[in-house]
Amino acid sequence: MQSQDEDKYDEMFGPDGTVRPAYAEFHDWFEKQNPAWLHKKDKEAEIVFRRSGITFNVYSENAAEERLIPFDMVPRIIAAREWRKLKRGIEQRVRALNAFLQDLYHRQEIVRSGRLPVEMLQGNDAFLPQMVGFVPPGGIYTHVVGIDLVRTGADEFMVLEDNARTPSGVSYMLENRETMMAMFPDLFTRIPVQPVSNYPRLLARSLGACAPACAEAQPRIAVLTPGIYNSAYYEHAFLADQMGAELVEASDIRVVDGRVAMRCTTGYQPIDVLYRRVDDDYLDPLSFNRDSMLGVAGIMDVYRAGRITIANAPGTGIADDKALYSYMPEIVQFYTGEQPILKNVPTWRCREEDSLKYVLENLAELVVKEVHGSGGYGMLIGPAASRTELEKFRQKLRANPGNYIAQPTLALSTVPIFTKSGLAPRHVDLRPFVLVSPEGIEITPGGLTRVALKKGSLVVNSSQGGGTKDSWVLED
Amino acid sequence: MLGRAAHGVYWMSRYLERAENTARLLNVGLRIALTRGADTTREDEWRSVLVTTGQNLAYRQLYDDYDGVQVFNFILRDKTNPSSVLAMIQGARTNARMVRTSITSEVWESTNECWMQLGDALARPVREHNLGDVLAMIRRLTTQVRGAIEGTMLRNEVFNFSRIGTFIERADNTARILDIKYYVLLPSLAWVGSHIDNAQWDTLLRSVSGDRAYRWLNKGTMDAKGIAQFLILDSKFPRSLIFSYDKIRSNMSGLALEYGHESPSHELVRSGCARLHQTDIDKVFEAGLHEFLTSCISDTVRIGNAIAADFKFVE
Numbered sequence: 001m002q003s004q005d006e007d008k009y010d011e012m013f014g015p016d017g018t019v020r021p022a023y024a025e026f027h028d029w030f031e032k033q034n035p036a037w038l039h040k041k042d043k044e045a046e047i048v049f050r051r052s053g054i055t056f057n058v059y060s061e062n063a064a065e066e067r068l069i070p071f072d073m074v075p076r077i078i079a080a081r082e083w084r085k086l087k088r089g090i091e092q093r094v095r096a097l098n099a100f101l102q103d104l105y106h107r108q109e110i111v112r113s114g115r116l117p118v119e120m121l122q123g124n125d126a127f128l129p130q131m132v133g134f135v136p137p138g139g140i141y142t143h144v145v146g147i148d149l150v151r152t153g154a155d156e157f158m159v160l161e162d163n164a165r166t167p168s169g170v171s172y173m174l175e176n177r178e179t180m181m182a183m184f185p186d187l188f189t190r191i192p193v194q195p196v197s198n199y200p201r202l203l204a205r206s207l208g209a210c211a212p213a214c215a216e217a218q219p220r221i222a223v224l225t226p227g228i229y230n231s232a233y234y235e236h237a238f239l240a241d242q243m244g245a246e247l248v249e250a251s252d253i254r255v256v257d258g259r260v261a262m263r264c265t266t267g268y269q270p271i272d273v274l275y276r277r278v279d280d281d282y283l284d285p286l287s288f289n290r291d292s293m294l295g296v297a298g299i300m301d302v303y304r305a306g307r308i309t310i311a312n313a314p315g316t317g318i319a320d321d322k323a324l325y326s327y328m329p330e331i332v333q334f335y336t337g338e339q340p341i342l343k344n345v346p347t348w349r350c351r352e353e354d355s356l357k358y359v360l361e362n363l364a365e366l367v368v369k370e371v372h373g374s375g376g377y378g379m380l381i382g383p384a385a386s387r388t389e390l391e392k393f394r395q396k397l398r399a400n401p402g403n404y405i406a407q408p409t410l411a412l413s414t415v416p417i418f419t420k421s422g423l424a425p426r427h428v429d430l431r432p433f434v435l436v437s438p439e440g441i442e443i444t445p446g447g448l449t450r451v452a453l454k455k456g457s458l459v460v461n462s463s464q465g466g467g468t469k470d471s472w473v474l475e476d
Numbered sequence: 477m478l479g480r481a482a483h484g485v486y487w488m489s490r491y492l493e494r495a496e497n498t499a500r501l502l503n504v505g506l507r508i509a510l511t512r513g514a515d516t517t518r519e520d521e522w523r524s525v526l527v528t529t530g531q532n533l534a535y536r537q538l539y540d541d542y543d544g545v546q547v548f549n550f551i552l553r554d555k556t557n558p559s560s561v562l563a564m565i566q567g568a569r570t571n572a573r574m575v576r577t578s579i580t581s582e583v584w585e586s587t588n589e590c591w592m593q594l595g596d597a598l599a600r601p602v603r604e605h606n607l608g609d610v611l612a613m614i615r616r617l618t619t620q621v622r623g624a625i626e627g628t629m630l631r632n633e634v635f636n637f638s639r640i641g642t643f644i645e646r647a648d649n650t651a652r653i654l655d656i657k658y659y660v661l662l663p664s665l666a667w668v669g670s671h672i673d674n675a676q677w678d679t680l681l682r683s684v685s686g687d688r689a690y691r692w693l694n695k696g697t698m699d700a701k702g703i704a705q706f707l708i709l710d711s712k713f714p715r716s717l718i719f720s721y722d723k724i725r726s727n728m729s730g731l732a733l734e735y736g737h738e739s740p741s742h743e744l745v746r747s748g749c750a751r752l753h754q755t756d757i758d759k760v761f762e763a764g765l766h767e768f769l770t771s772c773i774s775d776t777v778r779i780g781n782a783i784a785a786d787f788k789f790v791e
Contacts, residue, residue: 051588053588237576251791263479
């Protein structure tokens with residue numbers, strides 16, 4: 001999809017070509033570098049990523065393949081003042097998300113008050129009846145959250161979606177910074193950039209703070225991965241390694257004497273906190289998906305007995321359901337009593353008759369997403385679709401309107417990338433990572449900037465050919 | 477440490493050792509192909525490489541003759557061959573990836589690089605003129621991984637499992653090579669001690685990179701007993717059976733120390749070592765070399781299985 005050039009906002013350059021203040025130092029440095037040397041550095045970075053195995057798996061029809069996520073060396077820079085506001089907005093939203101989950105699985109005040117239609121929960125697979133009436137250890141539902149933000153103007157940041165299940169990408173945030181520091185150390189002595197490297201330590205502390213009462217003083221944390229063929233396996237291994245936690249697969253763990261335990265060389269040892277990177281469906285074959293080979297039979301019973309912490313809590317998926325997304329402004333207001341600091345992208349719920357009518361009539365200008373989809377799969381980008389594609393999608397919409405939401409095509413901001421012919425603007429988004437524990441909310445400055453590498457493209461997903469950038473938040 | 481991680485580290489090391497040993501065997505095949513001699517000698521050599529690495533049956537399902545280029549491509553890179561060097565390296569890398577949190581970055585990166593470079597080198601059929609380079613590359617890259625393990629790993633259970641994997645594989649490999657070559661070279665035990673073509677014995681020693689060491693130790697005299705003594709009982713030679721078994725034992729002791737107790741596999745290792753230490757080469761020949769080696773091979777297999785069970789490699 002192409003964006004209209006006239007109303008797009010470039011984060012480095014103003015409309016008249018002047019460099020915006022946050023980028024001034026970087027631009028000054030960049031101009032002084034020999035392009036041939038920069039290209040050489042670019043190649044070196046790719047070799048480093050390959051050698052370290054910083055890859056993600058892609059599944060095509062034939063075979064699994066390990067690919068690199070392309071890395072662009074031009075950082076995305078956020079001024080301290082901009083970040084302060086974003087941070088407040090993110091914190092507010094994440095607080096609301098946890099209060100919302102607590103309410104949904106208990107008294108459902110928000111439904112009683114008429115602000116959320118009960119149909120949003122009924123028949124929604126993301127709502128887990130097994131969680132009703134249960135308080136997770138520490139009272140935390142979403143230990144790790146990723147809030148996807150897009151920018152459309154100088155002061156216009158909007159939330160594109162909330163990732164409250166198992167947000168991924170944080171390893172790229174960390175590796176991108178490492179790579180930049182190794183490639184261009186002088187940049188970091190010139191420009192005061194807020195560090196991100198303590199994320200794994202904060203994650204370990206945050207998870208530890210939610211440990212169940214039966215845990216030892218030094219809680220035993222394990223990262224549960226679906227295995228080496230999972231697209232985010234690199235990240236699972238990376239985080240376990242950085243936290244000094246065990247990296248386990250479902251086949252390593254079972255319920256032993258009322259605890260969830262892992263099979264060690266000397267026998268089974270209990271786990272206190274399980275940072276799971278598998279979906280709810282694959283958690284417990286006894287409670288959820290009976291066909292699952294990936295789960296741990298009986299883990300939900302141990303969980304409900306308060307003898308293990310599962311992060312994020314089962315059933316948090318209801319909070320990032322795309323159908324519920326459009327209610328987020330009401331949700332934030334309902335639980336915090338404040339106006340939302342971060343706006344939502346205007347969204348039409350196709351389940352509502354008027355909205356469906358509007359969406360069908362204006363399909364060519366809209367982006368349509370599946371309510372339960374992720375990773376950019378199964379979505380329609382109106383402006384980029386052919387007549388036939390639009391017609392086919394209209395039929396899908398009519399057949400199952402409740403399965404879709406639609407949003408306007410946003411004029412996403414751009415940040416330049418480094419190309420053979422110099423700097424060229426490309427669309428970006430931002431996923432800051434948020435840690436929640438009884439001790440409070442921690443937001444790592446910046447996050448993961450994803451960038452569409454194709455000129456004019458708005459699709460930043462790595463599964464669809466997007467790349468990443470190091471994201472800098474400047475010190476005051 | 478997770479049982480699955482111990483399993484992964486153990487097999488990562490076994491696969492690397494096996495890939496390296498296979499490269500060494502192929503090097504001998506190449507050398508013989510390059511020396512003047514009857515075609516049957518060459519074919520025998522290629523066949524013995526297939527037999528030693530246990531790939532002869534799979535090979536015979538595809539081919540009728542032992543053409544060199546055909547044999548070494550099958551062993552190096554044939555997609556239908558689950559024991560190819562490429563499959564070994566892939567197996568080592570998959571295991572390393574699985575136990576990524578138990579090994580150091582250096583070990584992971586050298587294993588990954590080994591896989592990347594050999595993947596490139598073996599992407600196309602190997603021809604006779606570049607076989608030597610490919611084999612040198614396999615040995616260099618696997619040696620680098622061993623160096624990374626030696627130089628960066630903590631001396632703990634992870635290291636012990638890695639070493640146990642290496643030396644179980646090596647003991648198995650040396651016993652097999654000696655058994656098969658000896659069998660081929662000596663159809664009758666009556667020949668032991670008689671004069672044999674030096675070049676033939678030379679290939680046996682080269683298969684375990686022991687030719688120079690042997691000559692250095694024995695000042696050039698080459699006889700069957702001397703070579704068998706060297707490969708089985710010389711505790712200075714790092715590819716001998718006794719050396720491999722001593723290493724298995726010392727790493728098993730490391731585990732016993734760390735875990736505070738011994739397991740049934742410890743007893744098996746101890747008696748395996750005792751058998752080697754309490755014999756000499758004359759006794760070995762009296763009892764029959766082939767019989768001795770076969771029972772060593774099955775002991776090694778038994779030890780491997782006992783370790784897998786004792787340390788909960790699988791559910």
